[in-house]
Amino acid sequence: MRTKTVLIIAAPFLAALLSLFLGAYGISPLQVLSALRDGLAGVDSPETAIILDIRLPRIVLAGLAGLALATSGATLQAVLRNPLVDPFILGISSGAAFGCDLTIGFAPFIPLQAAAFLGGGLAVLVACLIARTGDGGMSRLSLVLSGVIVSAFFSAMVSLIKFFVEPMKLQSIVFWLMGSFSLAEWSQARSAGIGILLGCVPVLLLRWRLNVISMGDEEARAMGINVSRKRVVFIAAATLAATSAVAVSGIIGWVGLMVPHLVRMLAGPDHRRLIPLTMAGGATFMILADTVARNLTDFDIPVGIITAVAGAPFFVYLMKRNGKECWGR
Amino acid sequence: MPLLSVGDLRAAALTWRDKTGTDVTVRVPVKRAVLYETYELLPVTGAWDRVAGISRFALENDLLRAVKPDFARAIHSTGSAMDVNAEALFRLRPDVIITWTSNPQAVRFLRARGLTVIAVYPESVRELYDVMRLQGRLFGREQRVESVIGEMERIFCMIHSRTASLPPSARKKVLWLSSKQTTVAGRVGVNNDLFGIIKLENCAGSVNGRTADVPLERIAAWNPDLVFIWGNARYGPADILANPQWRHVNAVKNRAVYKAPKWSTWSPRIAPIALWIASKAYPERFRDVNVDSAIDDFYRKVYGIPYGKVTRIAN
């Protein structure tokens, strides 16, 4: 168990190191090392620009987004007691998409990150309000269902915006919906990193509570947990983390659903281990997927395609091998 | 391209093999056409009274509004090439519909209901001329179209005469950026054709397609001397010039990053645009040309309006 844990925690750093050596510019490993040394010494050259200003921010951003989506997925799965939810089931994705499209179309001065969070947050808030019952409680099933309703509504709003835009111009409105890190730069890594940090730190600190909450509202209350309040905190944190990632990368599926499951199969369901290992696993997965996305062909394939193509068969393989652990019966 | 045309002066039949490979026969001149695409050719043919329906996006088109501000009163919108409003279309009883190949289901749907549909997608200046001549024949305005093509050719020849002598080694490397900073125009399409005329080398000439996303470091490896940005893009030269990731790219070092005006590639307007690109690429060879007045001259001759009227509407 200990070696496994150390390996998973070390994995994103190894993946980042590997990724740093691969790219379209064609820099030999020795040149990469000397560029790193030059960069630290403040020497500017085309190679240092490639390594330190193009490859490195992209790796960091991919790692942060993977961490955020996977953590968000694990949190939502526990809070909603539903192994099949991910950051997008509550309408976070379509809400963020709506916020971004609206901003691009009508208020370009609002930063995309803020628009994504406002959109995703609004979607979650509406979903929770719909799901609230008369006595102030909130059942798990109705919350998921109202997430579906809100998601459908915001998707329709996004389609409505798209409908009124000329197809040629449409490209500039929807390009970010195809998840990709092609425009990664340090300023993006910084702005997304703040939101991701603010979302993930509370989850990390409160993570053991996820065990208790996942047992169900009544049991968790009987064990002294204020479930309603904690759930708001967890969902808000998961929303902030996920929308911060979506705003810079666009929609990337599978990571939020798959990584928590993979980690659970390797290290068990206890959130004390699951949350930090999911963070490491999500970052590793996304860094590797993006390395493939930018090196597989001459083109920059949207990483969302890579995560889906690689994720689905791998998931099936693990499910067949270890299905019982995966579903918890 | 036209295969044959038979008949007397009053009712001739035109057969045209369109971009889907279908031979379409139309009785010309047509009286009730619908233009889902290439509607910027309408101010060229001037066949305002022969067009019954038009794409809803044409209603906001700067050129159409500048040339004929009240055209929408007589010409109805019937949706767009991607969302054909079938009922509105059938009510107009069109004798020909011009749309693009990007929505083949719509083409099949309309043909199955007995409508005459010509699907186009010009991918070079030559193919654009073909489509212009097609419309000239559809509306009986061949003379007019030929004179516009003549004006375009005059500009292209002027460019050619100044750049043809450039040895391959002196040709500049250019990159056309599309919706985002890493989406580049490849070897297919009107843009690439214009680069050929201007004697610019398209860095993304190896990309076999209209546009493609490439990693930023590939652009750095291509190291273009000049960068042009699509007019409708959400970013501008300032974004690229200020981005440290681009600092070693020649175009940035030379501060040769330009944003094109908003324009349709399927329009005679590509000729003045080509002149503008050429003057940015090889300023020393166009020092004697007043580009602004040449462009204004072209608009007055082809569309009968000053260029300023269009830019006012566009902005």
Next chain:
Amino acid sequence: MIRVEGLSFRHHHAPRAVVEDVSFTVDNGRIAVLLGPNGSGKTTLFKCIAGLWKSCGGTVRLDGRETDGLSFRERALLLALVPQDHTPPFPYTALETVLMGRAPHVGLYASPSARDVDKARAALETVGVGHLADRPYTRVSGGERQLILIARALAQESPILLLDEPTSHLDFRNQHAVLSWVRRVAGDKGLTVLMTLHDPNLAAHFAHQVVLLKEGCVIADGIPEQVLNEGSLEQLYGVGIGTVADAGRRLFYPRSA
């Protein structure tokens, strides 16, 4: 001590109260069984006492403290709940499951300490399932799972224990085994226990006190020898009841009509 006074509960828009003016007391260290047919309001009464359902009329006092206005944590320190058998979404190990019972003792941003883990292990040992500590809680028998949930309630270290139909999913042998553990542990630790059961014979054998609930009202409350007889059970269940006596125990059975 559990003291229930004038407890009533009515669902929204329901014409009739599910529980009507219920009062009874369970003294310290006693095992009380709530007995009643389906729909008698047993579960409602149970959830009101546990504080899981709000807006119950009347008062509930746990060890002398009125429960209205207590936070979930404060209530959890007074009272631990053993739920009916359930399937959690994730296959936690038995130890991880029992550790959850330490929730009211663990600080807001903290995880359980080594001392909490020791207490969880001890709780598992107390009910004789220490060997299951590292087994997924989802892969043990129904009887073992019930014992693990009891261990979790013990780890909570509350003086009062509520068990919601602890035998409902168990076979004949396990019903007795689980209730024997409850009786032994409650005796050792001096816990006050309230549980719901379906079988009057189990109630007669394991309870110090039996409360009969019919249509939301208490119809009898006292020691099993007094409360449980053919007459009271016929009134409670609406069928004829027969009795056999053997080796000093009375066994009730329904007489077929």
